[in-house]
Amino acid sequence: MSRARGAGPADGGANDRPNRPTSRDVADRAGVSQATVSLVLRDRWHGRVSPGRAESVREAARALGYRPNLAARSLRLGQRRTALLVVPALTTEFFARVHSGAARMAAEHDIGVVLYPSPGGVGPAPDPFASASATVDGVIASSMAAEALTGLRDGGLPLVMLDSEPGLAPAVATVNPDIADGMRQVCAHLLRLGHRDVGHLAAAVDTWTFHARARVLAESLAGAGSARLVATEHSGLTVREATAAAERALRASPRPTALVCDDDVLAAGACKAARRMGLRVPQDLSVTGIDDLVLAAAVEPELTTVRLPAEEMGAAGLTALLSVLGGREAGNTLLPVELVCRGSTAAPPHVPGAASGR
Amino acid sequence: MSRARGAGPADGGANDRPNRPTSRDVADRAGVSQATVSLVLRDRWHGRVSPGRAESVREAARALGYRPNLAARSLRLGQRRTALLVVPALTTEFFARVHSGAARMAAEHDIGVVLYPSPGGVGPAPDPFASASATVDGVIASSMAAEALTGLRDGGLPLVMLDSEPGLAPAVATVNPDIADGMRQVCAHLLRLGHRDVGHLAAAVDTWTFHARARVLAESLAGAGSARLVATEHSGLTVREATAAAERALRASPRPTALVCDDDVLAAGACKAARRMGLRVPQDLSVTGIDDLVLAAAVEPELTTVRLPAEEMGAAGLTALLSVLGGREAGNTLLPVELVCRGSTAAPPHVPGAASGR
DNA sequence: ATGTCGAGGTACTACGTATAACCGCCGTGA
DNA sequence: TCACGGCGGTTATACGTAGTACCTCGACAT
Numbered sequence: 001m002s003r004a005r006g007a008g009p010a011d012g013g014a015n016d017r018p019n020r021p022t023s024r025d026v027a028d029r030a031g032v033s034q035a036t037v038s039l040v041l042r043d044r045w046h047g048r049v050s051p052g053r054a055e056s057v058r059e060a061a062r063a064l065g066y067r068p069n070l071a072a073r074s075l076r077l078g079q080r081r082t083a084l085l086v087v088p089a090l091t092t093e094f095f096a097r098v099h100s101g102a103a104r105m106a107a108e109h110d111i112g113v114v115l116y117p118s119p120g121g122v123g124p125a126p127d128p129f130a131s132a133s134a135t136v137d138g139v140i141a142s143s144m145a146a147e148a149l150t151g152l153r154d155g156g157l158p159l160v161m162l163d164s165e166p167g168l169a170p171a172v173a174t175v176n177p178d179i180a181d182g183m184r185q186v187c188a189h190l191l192r193l194g195h196r197d198v199g200h201l202a203a204a205v206d207t208w209t210f211h212a213r214a215r216v217l218a219e220s221l222a223g224a225g226s227a228r229l230v231a232t233e234h235s236g237l238t239v240r241e242a243t244a245a246a247e248r249a250l251r252a253s254p255r256p257t258a259l260v261c262d263d264d265v266l267a268a269g270a271c272k273a274a275r276r277m278g279l280r281v282p283q284d285l286s287v288t289g290i291d292d293l294v295l296a297a298a299v300e301p302e303l304t305t306v307r308l309p310a311e312e313m314g315a316a317g318l319t320a321l322l323s324v325l326g327g328r329e330a331g332n333t334l335l336p337v338e339l340v341c342r343g344s345t346a347a348p349p350h351v352p353g354a355a356s357g358r
Numbered sequence: 359m360s361r362a363r364g365a366g367p368a369d370g371g372a373n374d375r376p377n378r379p380t381s382r383d384v385a386d387r388a389g390v391s392q393a394t395v396s397l398v399l400r401d402r403w404h405g406r407v408s409p410g411r412a413e414s415v416r417e418a419a420r421a422l423g424y425r426p427n428l429a430a431r432s433l434r435l436g437q438r439r440t441a442l443l444v445v446p447a448l449t450t451e452f453f454a455r456v457h458s459g460a461a462r463m464a465a466e467h468d469i470g471v472v473l474y475p476s477p478g479g480v481g482p483a484p485d486p487f488a489s490a491s492a493t494v495d496g497v498i499a500s501s502m503a504a505e506a507l508t509g510l511r512d513g514g515l516p517l518v519m520l521d522s523e524p525g526l527a528p529a530v531a532t533v534n535p536d537i538a539d540g541m542r543q544v545c546a547h548l549l550r551l552g553h554r555d556v557g558h559l560a561a562a563v564d565t566w567t568f569h570a571r572a573r574v575l576a577e578s579l580a581g582a583g584s585a586r587l588v589a590t591e592h593s594g595l596t597v598r599e600a601t602a603a604a605e606r607a608l609r610a611s612p613r614p615t616a617l618v619c620d621d622d623v624l625a626a627g628a629c630k631a632a633r634r635m636g637l638r639v640p641q642d643l644s645v646t647g648i649d650d651l652v653l654a655a656a657v658e659p660e661l662t663t664v665r666l667p668a669e670e671m672g673a674a675g676l677t678a679l680l681s682v683l684g685g686r687e688a689g690n691t692l693l694p695v696e697l698v699c700r701g702s703t704a705a706p707p708h709v710p711g712a713a714s715g716r
Numbered sequence: 717a718t719g720t721c722g723a724g725g726t727a728c729t730a731c732g733t734a735t736a737a738c739c740g741c742c743g744t745g746a
Numbered sequence: 747t748c749a750c751g752g753c754g755g756t757t758a759t760a761c762g763t764a765g766t767a768c769c770t771c772g773a774c775a776t
Contacts, residue, residue, distance in 0.1 A: 022762055033726050038764055050724065071429040072762035075731045093652075096454035103473065114470065115461065239656045268656035275658060294451075295653045298597045298626035300633060380732055391756050396734055408754065430732035433761045 021064040030060035037061070041068065085314075086116045086141035093293050094310050095142065098162065101314030102140065109322060138325055140317040143207050158324045160317050163209040166332035173320040173330035175313055179209060179290075180216045182306035182337040183260075186288050187220035189304070189339060190258045191227055193347045195286060199231035199249045199256030201242065201266050213262055213290075230256050235266055242269025243276070250277055250285070257285060257348035264289035264296045267303050271344065282346035292340055301343030309335045379422040388418035395419070399426065443672075444474045444499035451651050452668050453500065456520065459672030460498065467680060496683055498675040501565050516682045518675045521567040524690035531678040531688035533671055537567060537648075538574045540664035540695040541618075544646050545578035547662070547697060548616045549585055551705045553644060557589035557607040557614030559600065559624050571620055571648075588614050593624055600627025601634070608635055608643070615643060615706035622647035622654045625661050629702065640704035650698055659701030667693045 023041070027034040032053060039045040040057040049057075060066075085102055087095040099115060106113045138158035159172045166174045190198060200217055203210050214232070221227040231252035235245030242261070246269055249259060259274075261267040267289030274285045281287055281301055289296055292307035316333045324330050381399070385392040390411060397403040398415040407415075418424075443460055445453040457473060464471045496516035518531045525532075548556060558575055561568050572590070579585045589610035593603030600619070604627055607617060617632075619625035625647030632643045639645055639659055647654055650665035674691045682688050 023764095024762080034763080035726065035728090035765080036724090039725090042764075044765085047722095048724065053724085069433075069762055071432045072731090073764075074429045075427075075433060075733095075762080076764055093451045093454065096451065099473075112472065114472065115457075239652070265652060265656065272656075272658060294597070294623060295656050298623060298630075298653050299657050300630060381734095382732075392733080393735075393756065393758095394754090396732095397755090400734075402735085405752095406754065411754085427732055430761090431734075433732080433763095434734055 020069070021066045023066070023068065026057065026061045026064055026066045029064060030057045032057060084114055084116055084139045085317075086139060088142055088144040093295075094291055094308070097310035098142070098314040098317075101311030101316075102318045103314070104311070105315035105318040109318075111318075111322075113318070138321045140314075140321055143209065144205060158321060158330075160320045160324070162313055162317055163207065165208040165212075171324075171330055173324055173332065175316045175320055175333045175335070176209070177308045177313065177335045177337050179213055179306075179308075179337065182290065182308075182339065183213055183216040184220050185337075185339040186260055186306060187217065187224065187227070189341065189345065190260075190286065190288070191224050193258075193286065193345060195258040195348050196227050197230045197254050197256045197258075198227060199233070199252065199259045200229060201246055201249060201259055201261040201270055202232055202234050203262040203266065204234035204236055210262060217260060230254055235269070237263060237265055239265055239269045239272065242266040243273045246270035246273035247277065250274065250279070258345070259285060259287050261287065261289050264291045264293045264303055264305055267305065267344070268295060268299050271299060271301075271303075282344050284349055286345040286348070288345060296340075297342070304342045304345040305340050307338045307340050309337065378427070379424045381424070381426065384415065384419045384422055384424045387422060388415045390415060442472055442474055442497045443675075444497060446500055446502040451653075452649055452666070455668035456500070456672040456675075459669030459674075460676045461672070462669070463673040463676040467676075469676075469680075471676070496679045498672075498679055501567065502563060516679060518678045518682070520671055520675055521565065523566040523570075529682075529688055531682055531690065533674045533678055533691045533693070534567070535666045535671065535693045535695050537571055537664075537666075537695065540648065540666075540697065541571055541574040542578050543695075543697040544618055544664060545575065545582065545585075547699065547703065548618075548644065548646070549582050551616075551644065551703060553616040553706050554585050555588045555612050555614045555616075556585060557591070557610065557617045558587060559604055559607060559617055559619040559628055560590055560592050561620040561624065562592035562594055568620055575618060588612055593627070595621060595623055597623055597627045597630065600624040601631045604628035604631035605635065608632065608637070616703070617643060617645050619645065619647050622649045622651045622661055622663055625663065625702070626653060626657050629657060629659075629661075640702050642707055644703040644706070646703060654698075654700070662700045662703040663698050665696045665698050667695065 023037045024034045027037045030037065030053070036045075036049055036053065037057055039049055040054045041061060045054055085099055087098065099113070103113050138160070140160045140162065142162045143164040159169075161172055161174050163176060164172075164174050166176070187198075198217075198221055200214060202214055218229055221229050231249040233245040233249040235242045242265060245266075246259060249256065249270075250273060259267075259270045261270055267287050270285075270287045271281050274281050274287070279285045287303065289303045289305035290308060291310075292305045296303040296305045312335050316335060320331060320333060381395045382392045385395045388395065388411070394403075394407055394411070395415055398407055398412045399419060403412055443457055445456065457471070461471050496518070498518045498520065500520045501522040516531075517527075517529070518533060520533050522530075522532050522534070524534070545556075556575075556579055558572060560572055576587055579587050589607040591603040591607040593600045600623060603624075604617060607614065607628075608631060617625075617628045619628055625645050628643075628645045629639050632639050632645070637643045645661065647661045647663035648666060649668075650663045654661040654663045670693050674693060678689060678691060
């Protein structure tokens with residue numbers, strides 16, 4: 001074994017990689033074989049290696065700052081464990097939280113998560129599979145990033161969809177927040193306050209989730225006899241676009257006394273529009289959001305909103321992926337949501353008897 | 359070569375991994391050797407492989423959906439290229455944007471980025487180096503995640519610090535927004551509006567950046583003769599804490615007519631506090647933030663704030679890392695910032711002659 | 717005295733890719 | 747006709763880790 005490693009003093013060029021120590025280096029230092037090092041460090045040595053040697057191996061590993069090379073480890077059959085998380089734009093707080101949940105769960109199972117922010121931003125979109133999928137065992141993707149998934153099918157990778165219709169494809173697991181329940185809670189809340197004329201500020205995103213929201217909202221209102229949907233406006237996901245859309249909605253007649261928004265950012269825009277039109281929130285107009293972002297508690301008044309379990313969605317996505325990776329049936333997970341009542345909802349004008357929004 | 363692969367029909371157990379095709383499979387299909395496949399697909403075949411064969415190799419690769427296994431590739435000497443991005447909490451819009459920038463730049467250079475959200479959230483913090491550093495070539499870390507870096511030094515990995523004092527450690531590159539310039543612009547803006555008594559709502563984070571902000575703010579005000587810092591309150595990074603801290607600051611005497619906040623979230627909290635105390639923003643109190651988050655344009659009034667180039671910081675961090683990886687000196691990058699004047703600043707009360715905030 | 721057994725460890729090989737080294741074949745010039 | 751060079755590939759090997767098969771040696775039972 002004459003391999004000359006980084007130990008040599010005054011190595012010539014400046015670009016000499018500081019070659020990380022390998023298990024062989026640890027073995028040399030501890031006076032054992034490489035195999036023994038592997039056994040000890042993988043905790044498979046019980047009854048195979050004497051405790052004294054085991055300790056000296058660990059000692060040597062510590063002294064050298066040895067870390068096993070995951071690439072090499074993953075090379076061994078089927079050991080590679082990496083999930084690809086495809087989200088539309090990580091710059092969004094919501095998806096950042098989804099990632100956070102997935103990452104935490106992944107850490108517990110000692111698997112990696114690599115992110116692919118799908119196109120939509122500026123610049124050329126890198127091909128997620130050219131660079132990443134090689135080491136990827138499965139994909140967790142938001143339906144909002146669906147266009148990035150075109151090249152996926154032939155890959156044959158296990159797939160978990162977030163915010164996507166359950167049962168569309170047999171092999172695809174889904175993870176969804178129980179948005180139907182959320183919408184029903186919102187409607188119940190608004191009806192209890194006395195609202196009858198409700199508007200919907202919908203996200204102009206062609207996604208099952210958003211279609212589902214609209215459908216459930218319409219159904220819930222229709223089911224309540226007295227209430228009705230008097231306006232539906234579509235908007236992009238920025239405050240500016242939302243403000244414009246909300247102004248359109250508020251010019252409907254009869255004017256809605258409550259605006260259900262598909263997103264907290266939209267709700268913030270709606271509040272802005274209301275103020276601009278001389279309406280007070282919540283006295284003249286109630287507004288509800290979805291997500292419960294930081295923003296929801298920062299605006300004035302604070303938003304009544306449906307808290308979506310973003311972290312849990314990430315975690316559940318990873319769990320689902322592990323499940324199909326383990327050969328089990330692709331399941332559909334439904335996560336509970338929670339209505340957070342804050343200051344942006346109250347009884348409509350001219351209905352003084354109803355309960356307070358808070 | 360009798361290796362039985364996934365092609366067999368009706369393989370027994372359900373858990374049979376759908377073994378991704380390897381370069382050898384492509385070679386078999388194309389009727390060439392594995393080496394030839396590698397040559398063709400790595401574009402090193404000019405003059406070594408006939409165009410016809412090259413095409414049939416590509417054809418076979420396409421048919422099989424072949425993707426090279428990066429882990430195996432990286433096994434070959436020094437080929438691994440992965441950066442570890444250590445941030446305090448990805449759930450924060452700012453760091454999500456930093457990651458986005460880093461990821462985009464990384465994609466251009468065909469290197470990977472793996473995230474390590476440093477402890478601070480709930481649950482046990484996974485050891486970043488036990489799971490990740492093995493395959494990591496360098497680290498980009500926010501100074502807000504400094505506590506996660508304790509185990510790093512002995513690793514001997516190249517390090518790039520975001521938001522950290524330049525020149526502290528010789529081998530460490532730094533990337534900073536030019537916050538000094540930002541603070542000077544804020545001060546100039548406020549002074550031009552006629553403010554004299556300024557308060558500082560500081561982030562209670564023990565970080566060089568925040569110390570630097572306080573220092574530059576004090577200096578800028580002191581340099582302007584007539585102005586002075588009348589209150590400094592420290593706050594956590596949530597709206598709730600910021601509101602409480604801002605209320606304390608607004609009880610100082612003389613009461614500040616402008617509140618400079620270290621963060622947009624803090625600024626939102628300050629606005630909330632002002633409203634609660636019967637003060638109008640911006641007529642009675644001007645408020646400025648830092649970051650230019652989505653939130654800044656969502657609150658009412660919209661925040662005058664210093665836009666920090668989050669994406670650029672991520673990109674610059676990656677560039678810096680590549681630079682030291684390439685053997686060059688560790689440099690210090692300073693990124694320009696921009697004052698975004700919106701509705702939360704105006705002339706102070708009793709100074710009617712000054713220019714408008716917008 | 718010798719066979720047996722288990723503890724304690726080593727040799728070897730697979731994993732998938734990249735590349736250096738090599739090698740046959742065919743056209744060509746002497 | 748034959749040596750030769752280069753074209754068009756192949757063979758072999760390294761990379762770092764995990765794990766299996768094997769090997770050795772001492773203790774103990776027979």
